[in-house]
Amino acid sequence: MPQAHPDLAAALIRLGRIKYQEVDLDVVLSTIAQVAKDTIPGTAEVSVTLVQGAEAYTAAYTGKLALTLDQWQYEHGRGPCLDAATTGAAMLVPNMTVESRWPEWAGRARVAGAASSLSIGLPIQEAMVGALNIYGAAPGAFDEHVELAQTLAGYAAIALANVHLYESTATLAQQMQEAMQSRAVIEQAKGIIMGQRRCSAEEAFAILARVSQDSNRKLREVAESLVDRAVNGGRD
The missing domain is CATH 3.30.450.40 (GAF domain)
Known part of the structure; x- marks a missing residue:
């Protein structure tokens, strides 16, 4: 045996x-x-x-x-x-x-x-x-x-x-972490737009989505660029 x-x-x-x-x-x-x-x-x-x-x-x-x-x-x-x-x-x-x-x-x-x-x-x-x-x-x-x-x-x-x-x-844990990071930076970008435009969260997200579509960039990339400009004072 x-x-x-x-x-x-x-x-x-x-x-x-x-x-x-x-x-x-x-x-x-x-x-x-x-x-x-x-x-x-x-x-x-x-x-x-x-x-x-x-x-x-x-x-x-x-x-x-x-x-x-x-x-x-x-x-x-x-x-x-x-x-x-x-x-x-x-x-x-x-x-x-x-x-x-x-x-x-x-x-x-x-x-x-x-x-x-x-x-x-x-x-x-x-x-x-x-x-x-x-x-x-x-x-x-x-x-x-x-x-x-x-x-x-x-x-x-x-x-x-x-x-x-x-x-x-x-892999799932990494994907969840990346999703959370994306969500966080998108929320930051929305907050910046809301402060600048005096608009609602829904309107701010629509602006981000429109820029993403027009520039053929991912939504997270657009959000990261906006946050970077706000923090560092840089320009595209």
């Missing part, structure tokens, strides 16, 4: 120590690939495939072998990593020599130095799916480790979901 594997606990600790406020998605993906390589017996190289819409690409890899075999699949639109990503299932290739589902790709893999592989689907977010791809130099390298790899992939998916959530939250 995967829970009994001596390296699994260490792998989960490594994933759990990721500090999302200090790293980006690329670092998390690279960490996942390296942790998988270090944890799953018989692994030669590992990659992580991401699929968004009709576009698939390798977002992280531990060696050129994995990248080469991934890219062949993207170019031809078929292969275990693509099937794993789109179905969410585990795609085991015990022996490239007798593989019949993707014979052309298996032939390429044998020449490149891979004798077996295992790809496991990674649900990441609504608009993006992926796969953890593990390549072995010997036939049957992963026959007894599918469950271990699936357990690790499950925790990897959680790590990816967490970094996506953190980045989304950070």
